[in-house]
Amino acid sequence: MRKIQQYVSESIQELKQVTWPTWEELKGSTLVVMLFSLIMGCYIAGLDVGLSWIVNQIMGRG
Structure with missing residues (x-):
């Protein structure tokens, strides 16, 4: 529990420096x-549109 209190206290101190x-x-x-x-x-x-067009041209679907 002490570590949690220390963490919260240090976090508050850091936020005051922001x-x-x-x-x-x-x-x-x-x-x-x-x-x-x-x-x-x-x-x-x-x-995406350009590459799709190129792939469709290569595959013969264009």
């Missing part, structure tokens, strides 16, 4: 993540 982002920083970071996800999703979808 520098939390401001609201503006949080909004900016969220926007960057959303845009990156959208770009990567489009890239992967395009790659």
Whole structure:
């Protein structure tokens, strides 16, 4: 039980040292993540369509 109390106490002390982002920083970071996800999703979808087309051409189904 002592180890659990020590763990919780140390965790609280560490959280007090954390520098939390401001609201503006949080909004900016969220926007960057959303845009990156959208770009990567489009890239992967395009790659999938392109490779599917190539495989269909090779297999004679196109």
